[in-house]
Amino acid sequence: MLHVDRRRLLLGAAALGTTALAGRILPARAAGPFQIGFLYVGPVGDFGWSYQHDKGRKAVEAKFGDQVKTSFVESVAEGPDSERVIRQLASGGSQLIFSTSFGFMNSALKVAKQFPAVKFEQATGYKTAPNVAEYNGRFYEGRAVCGAIAGHVSKSGVIGYVGSFPIPEVVMGINAFTLAARKINPAIKVKVIWVNSWFDPGKEADAAKSLIDQGADIICTHTDSSAIVQTAEARGVHAFGQDSDMKQFGPNAHLTAIVNHWDDYYIARTKAAMDGSWKEQSVWEGLKDGIVEMAPYGPGVTDAARAAAEATRTGIIAGTLHPFTGPVKDNKGTVRIAAGATPGDADLFKQDWYVEGVQA
Amino acid sequence: MSAEMLVSLLLTTMTAATPLLLAALGELVVERAGVLNLGVEGMMLTGAVSGFAIMSLTGNPALAILTAVAAGALLAAIFGFLVLSLMSNQVATGLALTIFGTGLSALIGTGFTGRPVPGLAKLPVPVLSAIPLVGRLFDQDALVYLAIVAVAAIAWFLKSTRGGLVLRAVGEADLSAHSIGYPVLRIRFLAILFGGAMAGLGGAYLSLAYTPMWVENMTAGRGWIALAIVVFAAWRPWRAAGGAYLFGGITVLQLYLQGSGLLPIPPQLLSMLPYLGTILVLTLISSGPFRARFSPPACLGKPFRPPT
Amino acid sequence: MRILVEPRRQPSRRLWTLTPILALVLTMAIATALFAALGYDAADSFMAFFVSPLTDLTGLTELAVKGAPLLMIAAGLAMAFRAGVSNIGAEGQLIMGAVAGGGVALAFWEQSGPWILPLMALAGIGGGMAWAAIPAFLRVRFAVSEILTSLMLTYVADLFLNLLVYGPWRDPDGMNFPQSRLFNDDETLGILVDGTRLHTGTLVALVLALAVWVVMTRSLLGFRIRTVGASAAAARYAGFGNDRVIWFTLLASGGLAGLAGLFEVAGPIGQIIPQITPGYGFTAIIVAFLGRLHPLGIVPAALVVALSYIGGENAQVLVGLPKAVTGVVQGLLLFILLASDFLVRYRLRLARRAGAAA
Known part of the structure; x- marks a missing residue:
């Protein structure tokens, strides 16, 4: 029978392999460099979310040299595949594993139970365990800086916002942006288009075009490609980059970008895991700690806009300014945050409403 | 909706439809010759990355486009060898081609991520582009025009030329075509190469004109939509143009609707519109007075071996 | 001299089971050569890709x-x-x-x-x-x-x-x-x-x-x-x-x-x-x-x-092969497996004179 033969061949090859070559690919755990595994949801060539995480991985390699050995798996589907890949990384000798998408959280927790000696770092999420830490960036702080610029730069008062999916990250980003922009120009209106994809440059460009056609003179994006900046450049309007500095795609259009900067965090956690000081934690850091950075301001940022942006940025870093300080009304008129109050972190995640001025 | 908005919508539709149309036209010719190639997505990606690489290295758009065409055709040649010479299953081989092409394009593109290139230049049509309001529709890059010219050319070729007649004969009745003395396999191979070339061109449109950049998987499923358009078109070029513009048009329209805020329904439902709309329109034309008396080419997907 | 292709009257039973195995071996050989050509350790890559999933219960x-x-x-x-x-x-x-x-x-x-x-x-x-x-x-x-x-x-x-x-x-x-x-x-x-x-x-x-x-x-x-x-x-x-x-x-x-x-x-x-x-x-x-x-x-x-x-x-975890390479190898594997069916249904024969084909 066919399947018997084929399987027998594979098993035969397996047996041969284990006797002849097995020692080669599974180095003993105690000896040798400290192994670190990375799990990416997209290709490292996405020039967006996964690309930035991979930059962090390279920074770890540059910092520790021969002391560490990193490996990564890219484009891992968030379904049943991720658990297998995480387990493979752990059983392959990784002592520290960074799983860099929310959809990996439950898989990481399951594998972590089986590998108590391995440390896990879960990017975005909300559950931790004795050997699972969680980390994320306060990207909404960067959105507030963008909003301050947009409030000054927009002449039409209409700002287009291309969203991927309405996850908490994106929703609070839209809200922080709009609040900051309307603080400067209360007439600002933010139009949101959802493209239902993290990654479809063509569709993102189409969404940007339709927003520009409907009066938007600044385009903001929460998707992963640089298509938005490029389209804005071609149409002579402004745009904000996402994940990384995208000014080469629109030297005139690019106002600034929110840059995800994981390098320092990854280096610190690697060091902690190596010297034994690693502890379970839940970290949500922003502009102050450098996970969120602003790319250099482009030529479209006026002096007034620059001053407002810097005031917002330094205020957030100093802790004197919170982007969500009340009173905040949603776009149906209900007061959601009372005057003078600032929401806690959990409340930020639970935002499933949009602030006044958002049309989503 | 103002007239100006309508023109803008059409303009965006044209760019959205062009890559679909280019790839669909190629596949249409392949299928009329009796071969089903489901590898369009892989060929588009390979074309996109090859064209982009050459553009990035040389800055020569003509050379970049030619490279994309050649790369698509080269990938198609692998498919052609497998399904024609070795008579492997066409559906499975086409799917394998998509997996192969996706990997290959990522491999080629490793060094080209995040590098911008200048987009294709706009070529205004004299006189027409000067018309107020609609003039904008006649100020596009070369590939948009080429796609429309290709529709006419392929329609004419299939209907009115001897070559077109032979191609159709090969797709409808391969044994008879063979017995009259036509080289069935050679004609099919040429058709497959043409299909690959057009898919490569469609890919190049994405990476050189639509969004001039390279990122992995940037076709985002357009190869599959192109395949559906061929079916929608009942294997006729002008209907393929209709299908590509319909699909592109609804996609763009739903984005405009979201932006306008006029329809307060979930964006997921709006995003379903292009797919549901295509099914609905096809059902209407299949059942109404225009009922298409046109079934797939009789030999579609079947291997051919000259009798000895 | 040319190669003649002749259909078999009955698909070959022996080749029916043998060709997939030949195809697998051929894929492994080509893939290993590809790994080496791209600068990866051929033996390690081969082990990781084709053997490692079969070596333990997990x-x-x-x-x-x-x-x-x-x-x-x-x-x-x-x-x-x-x-x-x-x-x-x-x-x-x-x-x-x-x-x-x-x-x-x-x-x-x-x-x-x-x-x-x-x-x-x-x-x-x-x-x-x-x-x-x-x-x-x-x-x-x-x-x-x-x-x-x-x-x-x-x-x-x-x-x-x-x-x-x-x-x-x-x-x-x-x-x-x-x-x-x-x-x-x-x-x-x-x-x-x-x-x-x-x-x-x-x-x-x-x-x-x-x-x-x-x-x-x-x-x-x-x-x-x-x-x-x-x-x-x-x-x-x-x-x-x-x-x-x-x-x-x-x-x-x-x-x-x-x-x-x-x-x-x-x-x-x-x-x-x-x-x-x-x-x-x-x-x-x-x-x-x-x-x-x-x-x-x-x-x-x-x-x-x-x-x-x-x-x-x-292969990504163990030897750092990019996902792109694994896609190419997967495509090759499928190509070869699909093409190998040819041998089941046809026989290849060497002929001295072209005329013998007719």
Whole structure:
């Protein structure tokens, strides 16, 4: 029978392999460099979310040299595949594993139970365990800086916002942006288009075009490609980059970008895991700690806009300014945050409403 | 909706439809010759990355486009060898081609991520582009025009030329075509190469004109939509143009609707519109007075071996 | 001198089993050369890609976990393809099965009892069938090609799943992230081997593939399906309704895909999330043809394809091969396996004079 033969061949090859070559690919755990595994949801060539995480991985390699050995798996589907890949990384000798998408959280927790000696770092999420830490960036702080610029730069008062999916990250980003922009120009209106994809440059460009056609003179994006900046450049309007500095795609259009900067965090956690000081934690850091950075301001940022942006940025870093300080009304008129109050972190995640001025 | 908005919508539709149309036209010719190639997505990606690489290295758009065409055709040649010479299953081989092409394009593109290139230049049509309001529709890059010219050319070729007649004969009745003395396999191979070339061109449109950049998987499923358009078109070029513009048009329209805020329904439902709309329109034309008396080419997907 | 190609009167039995093995060996050789050419350690890469998934219990059980949905879907698709019905929307039918069956789980999340899982399975089958019924109806009633409708409906299913997970089905305690509640113990499939993910669904998949084999070879229905596939005209002459075969094969393949989807959410995933399938519905099409549309051929085909995915992951982990390379190798493997069928049906002979060919 066919399947018997084929399987027998594979098993035969397996047996041969284990006797002849097995020692080669599974180095003993105690000896040798400290192994670190990375799990990416997209290709490292996405020039967006996964690309930035991979930059962090390279920074770890540059910092520790021969002391560490990193490996990564890219484009891992968030379904049943991720658990297998995480387990493979752990059983392959990784002592520290960074799983860099929310959809990996439950898989990481399951594998972590089986590998108590391995440390896990879960990017975005909300559950931790004795050997699972969680980390994320306060990207909404960067959105507030963008909003301050947009409030000054927009002449039409209409700002287009291309969203991927309405996850908490994106929703609070839209809200922080709009609040900051309307603080400067209360007439600002933010139009949101959802493209239902993290990654479809063509569709993102189409969404940007339709927003520009409907009066938007600044385009903001929460998707992963640089298509938005490029389209804005071609149409002579402004745009904000996402994940990384995208000014080469629109030297005139690019106002600034929110840059995800994981390098320092990854280096610190690697060091902690190596010297034994690693502890379970839940970290949500922003502009102050450098996970969120602003790319250099482009030529479209006026002096007034620059001053407002810097005031917002330094205020957030100093802790004197919170982007969500009340009173905040949603776009149906209900007061959601009372005057003078600032929401806690959990409340930020639970935002499933949009602030006044958002049309989503 | 103002007239100006309508023109803008059409303009965006044209760019959205062009890559679909280019790839669909190629596949249409392949299928009329009796071969089903489901590898369009892989060929588009390979074309996109090859064209982009050459553009990035040389800055020569003509050379970049030619490279994309050649790369698509080269990938198609692998498919052609497998399904024609070795008579492997066409559906499975086409799917394998998509997996192969996706990997290959990522491999080629490793060094080209995040590098911008200048987009294709706009070529205004004299006189027409000067018309107020609609003039904008006649100020596009070369590939948009080429796609429309290709529709006419392929329609004419299939209907009115001897070559077109032979191609159709090969797709409808391969044994008879063979017995009259036509080289069935050679004609099919040429058709497959043409299909690959057009898919490569469609890919190049994405990476050189639509969004001039390279990122992995940037076709985002357009190869599959192109395949559906061929079916929608009942294997006729002008209907393929209709299908590509319909699909592109609804996609763009739903984005405009979201932006306008006029329809307060979930964006997921709006995003379903292009797919549901295509099914609905096809059902209407299949059942109404225009009922298409046109079934797939009789030999579609079947291997051919000259009798000895 | 030239090579002559001659058809065999009977497909070669010996080569029928031998060619896939030859193809595998050839792929391994080419792939290893490719690894070396790209600057990776050839032996390590070879071991990681082709051998490492087979060397321990976890690897072997994972192969079954990954292969099971492919097997189940491909067995259903093989029936459809045999009948000449091109259902290429199994991906969407899988999603709708997961939605329907998972919906039952969410509806009864506070309840327990042995009745829940069978109810979920039934709903899963129903969801897949309902989604496949649309192309069946449009094909039978309006002669609309199921290629287009089943493909388009896949995108619709994906968006529908999104709508639910980002909306009403969101876990109320999940900080607004797009995921449902976790299913309770009575709503998840049992584990066959402790410490692994080998779930009861893999056994069901195997049994169902065998059932399809019995139906196709031993029943009148199977005979009708094969007759319609061979020639619709002959089938009509023999008094078989083409429409009934279209309905049956689409519903059966949709139901199997739906059950596969339910097994994913009730098994390895354990909840409803936006991305349930890494393309199982499309990959299963390759598996079906790789297995020569024969339910017993599909079993090894599903395992080989599963191996190529898991091997690709391992090669990334163990030797740092980029995903792009694993895609290329996977494509090569499929090309060679598909091409190797040629040797089963044809014989190559060397001839001295060209004239001998005629």
